[in-house]
Amino acid sequence: MVSSNVVGYQKLSIPANGYALLANPFTVVGSDGETFPINDMFSDDVGKSTEGRTAAQGDRVQVWDSSGQTYSTYFMSSFVHAWAGTNPRQAAADSFDSGAGYWYQNRGASAFELTVAGEVATNAVTVTLVPGYTLVCNPFPADLPLNSESIDWVGAGATAGRTAAQGDRIQVWDIDGQTYTTYFLSSFVNAWAGSNPRQATTDAIPAGKAFWYQNRSNSEITITLKSPIASAQN
Numbered sequence: 424m425v426s427s428n429v430v431g432y433q434k435l436s437i438p439a440n441g442y443a444l445l446a447n448p449f450t451v452v453g454s455d456g457e458t459f460p461i462n463d464m465f466s467d468d469v470g471k472s473t474e475g476r477t478a479a480q481g482d483r484v485q486v487w488d489s490s491g492q493t494y495s496t497y498f499m500s501s502f503v504h505a506w507a508g509t510n511p512r513q514a515a516a517d518s519f520d521s522g523a524g525y526w527y528q529n530r531g532a533s534a535f536e537l538t539v540a541g542e543v544a545t546n547a548v549t550v551t552l553v554p555g556y557t558l559v560c561n562p563f564p565a566d567l568p569l570n571s572e573s574i575d576w577v578g579a580g581a582t583a584g585r586t587a588a589q590g591d592r593i594q595v596w597d598i599d600g601q602t603y604t605t606y607f608l609s610s611f612v613n614a615w616a617g618s619n620p621r622q623a624t625t626d627a628i629p630a631g632k633a634f635w636y637q638n639r640s641n642s643e644i645t646i647t648l649k650s651p652i653a654s655a656q657n
Contacts, residue, residue: 432540433564433631435527436598437471439534443527444596446560446633447519449541458518461497461506465537473531474501476511485526486519487558489551494526524560524633539631548648552581552638559636565651566627569593569606569615573649576608576615580644583610585620592637595628603635 437443447459461484465472475481481499484506488495497515500507505514519525529535548562561567576591577583584590587607593615594603606624609616614623628634638644 430541431543431564432538434536434538435631437527437529437535437537438598438601439529439532441529441598441601442596443529443598444524444558444633445527446524446562446631447539447541448560448562448564448631449539449543458520459523459541460518461515464519464539468535468537469499469504471535471537472499473529474499474504475530476501480530482530483526483528485528486523487525487556489553489555489557492555524558547650550646550648552636552644552646554638554641554643557636557638558633560633561628561630562648563650564630566630567648567651568625568627570623570625571649571651573651574646576646577613579646580640580642581608581646582639583608583613584639585610589639591639592635594635594637595626595632596634 431449433448435443435445447464449459472482475498478496478498481501484497485494495517497506497508497517499505500511502512503514507513508515508517543564550557550559552559582591584607587605590607590609593606597604606615606617606626608614609620611621612623616622617624617626
């Protein structure tokens with residue numbers, strides 16, 4: 424199958440002895456599907472990952488299951504030199520949903536980069552946010568402003584509040600500090616705010632990164648993320 428879409432790649436930074444909250448903004452080249460096999464994700468960089476006989480020894484990838492509010496875990500198995508699930512002697516055949524967010528835990532003493540590649544998404548992406556927490560990715564290989572006019576958070580039903588304890592929250596992982604930067608939907612400005620609830624933030628979700636969304640309501644809400652790449656081309 425020949426693809427007419429743009430093909431690209433992106434470097435993802437992995438800290439030494441730490442965690443990165445990442446996203447794969449690509450789909451498989453020439454595929455009509457919306458999944459990406461886990462053992463194809465970093466195939467060119469597999470030698471950079473620390474291998475182990477168990478998930479307590481090897482590098483780990485954890486994918487959030489929103490419906491179960493829990494993780495699916497994979498580790499770099501020294502038995503098969505590949506990502507494995509519950510069976511360390513068998514390479515996992517599981518796939519990521521296109522645009523899925525995930526944790527990468529580096530157990531090694533050195534930082535490194537992983538390369539992800541594939542077709543670039545230019546169409547809008549619809550995301551369902553369940554009550555509780557959803558791990559959402561920036562599905563585009565470009566920064567995605569939180570307060571972009573292309574994302575109608577309030578109209579979608581997001582909960583605004585006067586403080587971060589009341590409004591819906593977005594948490595972005597800071598690789599350098601190994602901690603979160605937190606934003607909430609402020610009712611003062613009907614926009615995402617940081618430490619100042621009366622000022623809309625100008626921050627963005629970086630390319631190649633995922634973020635936590637906390638939906639404080641008891642109902643699912645659906646948001647549409649419009650590609651900044653498509654906007655730039657128009």
